[in-house]
Amino acid sequence: MLIGEVARRSGVSSRMLRHYDSLGLVRPTGRTVGGYREYAEADIRRIFHVEGLRSLGMSLRQIGQALADPAFTPSTLVGELIRRTEDRLERERELLERLRAIDASEPTGWDGVLHVVELLHGLDSPSPGRRQQAALDVPLPTELLARAVLTETNPNVAGALRWALARAGADGLPAVAAGLSSPDAEVRRRALLAIAELPGEEAAAALVSALEDPEPGIRRHAALAAGRRGTTAAVPTLVAMVAEGTNDVEAAEVLGTLASDPELGHRIVSALAAELSADTAVRIRVAQALAELPAPLSQDTLRRMADDEDRVVALIASAVTEALGRSGS
CATH class of the missing domain: 1.10.1660.10 (Multidrug-efflux Transporter Regulator; Chain: A; Domain 2)
Incomplete structure (x- = not known):
């Protein structure tokens, strides 16, 4: 042929x-x-x-x-081809995100395009100081900020990025909330910290969804953030934090704020009282948490605890009851 x-x-x-x-x-x-x-x-x-x-x-x-x-044998070469293809796709993904960021900024001329490109380079810089400066610069597209928030490891830069995202208001929520579905617990934690600083009912709903996260640390962060917004679904996790002794002081303070609603306050007291069958350390933390609640709700439980078989628990409960009585809480 x-x-x-x-x-x-x-x-x-x-x-x-x-x-x-x-x-x-x-x-x-x-x-x-x-x-x-x-x-x-x-x-x-x-x-x-x-x-x-x-x-x-x-x-x-x-x-x-x-x-x-x-x-x-093709296995080694195929493996290398896979790695090269993955690298190429990652570069293409980064390029796509850059183009979307530029498009979202709605530049009116090449000066605007070049300015956004400069900010993108700043956010990708190996220097934390430069990344932080880029975050504090003019408002950036929310999708770009969300991506940076979910990947940033430096705490100072992360704080600046969360502040910048919060400036965008609720518009930044959908992009950052996607991080709550990540298989990486660290990404989910970053997403949660950012959502906690965003306003609105949708942000509150995202915090509630994080109460079901498989990672205990993320559930605790979600409970504190949701509880500060008055979300009752946070109560079981907050009570568990008191019992476990993990951020128990913060959890008790949030429970105290939630207990300003008398009906919810009674539920909180009952949940704390259910932990009194545990060991001495748990009962001490329960007594201290009850001190954060309005006296009319907590005093009956504290008086019973004043007869606790453990002298330390009894003394703490008595002291808290006396202090609440003097303050008229």
Whole structure:
């Protein structure tokens, strides 16, 4: 089969077939009397082998090495191709995010485009100081800020980014809330800290959803943030924090604020009282938490605790009851 017919049937141009020949990748088996290339069936199969490997992203040099080595095993090369493809996709994703950020800033001229590009470079800088400065600069698109918030590891820069995102108001919520679904607990934690600083009912609802997070630390952060907004769903986690002794002082303060609603206050007292069958350390923390609640709600439980079999618990409960009585809380 002559080169023109091979090109027509294979879809590989005559020019490329000549290039394959010059590289030694696919050399036609024979020549006609007139000197034209003549391809046998095995040659055509080899052309399709080359094209198949090219479709995987292999270079012609790699293809030549693979086809020339009878002992060649593809696993190592395929693994390298996978890594290269992943790197390329990551670069493409970053480029797409940059383009979206520029588009969202609605630049009116090239000066505006270049300014956003400069800010993007600042947020990607290896210098924490430069990243922080970029976050504190002119308002940035919320999608860009959300991406930076979810990936930033430096606490000072992260704080600046959260502040910048909060300036955008509720508009920043959808982009950052996506981080709550990340398989990475650290990303979920960053998303939660950012959402805690955003206004609105949708942000409050996102905090409530984080109360179900599998990571205890994230649930505790969510409970403190949601409880400060008056969310009753945070109460069980806050009570558990008191019992466990994890951020128990903060949890008790938030419970005290929530207990300003008498009906909810009675529920909180009952939940705390249910922990009194635990060990001495837990009962001490319960007594201290009850001190944060309005006296009319907590005094009966504290008086019972004043008769606790453990002297330390009894003394603390008595002291708290007396202090609440003097203050008239």
